[in-house]
Amino acid sequence: MTLPPAPKLVFPLDSYLVNGAPFGKRAAHDGVFWGVHLGEDCVVPAGTDVRAIGRGKVVYAALHPGTADKGNWGHIVIIAHRRPRTKEIFHSLYAHLGTSFKRIGETVECGEPLGFIGEAFTLENGFWEAHLHFAVYVGPWSDEVLPGYWKEGEVRTRPEWWRVPSEFITEYQRKSK
Numbered sequence: 001m002t003l004p005p006a007p008k009l010v011f012p013l014d015s016y017l018v019n020g021a022p023f024g025k026r027a028a029h030d031g032v033f034w035g036v037h038l039g040e041d042c043v044v045p046a047g048t049d050v051r052a053i054g055r056g057k058v059v060y061a062a063l064h065p066g067t068a069d070k071g072n073w074g075h076i077v078i079i080a081h082r083r084p085r086t087k088e089i090f091h092s093l094y095a096h097l098g099t100s101f102k103r104i105g106e107t108v109e110c111g112e113p114l115g116f117i118g119e120a121f122t123l124e125n126g127f128w129e130a131h132l133h134f135a136v137y138v139g140p141w142s143d144e145v146l147p148g149y150w151k152e153g154e155v156r157t158r159p160e161w162w163r164v165p166s167e168f169i170t171e172y173q174r175k176s177k
């Protein structure tokens with residue numbers, strides 16, 4: 001795969017603040033246990049720019065509209081990145097975008113706009129405040145969208161394949177210096 005290396009990472013929002021659900025939160029909605037949250041939620045106004053955290057290649061970009069019963073993800077973008085030295089591949093996932101500027105197969109540069117945060121409380125984007133769900137995934141990639149939560153019986157992913165996004169980026173920035 002022709003995947004360019006990602007020498008540095010930045011945060012996906014100009015001011016990245018986890019003021020929504022943190023990584024690892026056990027989440028329930030309307031009394032239904034969804035599982036353990038595999039990303040970080042940043043509540044920001046609809047229309048806020050979302051940027052690629054590093055150079056890489058878009059491997060997934062699609063709209064996941066909800067239904068009247070269950071809100072969903074809005075537009076999701078997933079980017080594959082490669083560590084320059086170890087060549088290890090990891091993925092960054094951005095959900096609840098109002099639109100996606102990128103398509104599968106496109107290369108993105110570090111900090112390049114991917115889309116913007118979608119409107120709150122819409123069928124398309126989910127019935128909650130406008131926010132970014134941001135996740136970092138280090139497990140195997142199978143060309144399919146990844147779940148945002150994990151619970152017993154979830155076979156599509158494993159909890160150990162996910163990293164605390166803010167810690168991951170901070171660590172990456174520290175090592176690249």
Ligand SMILES: [Zn+2]
Nearest residue numbers: 039040041133
């Ligand atoms: Zn989330």
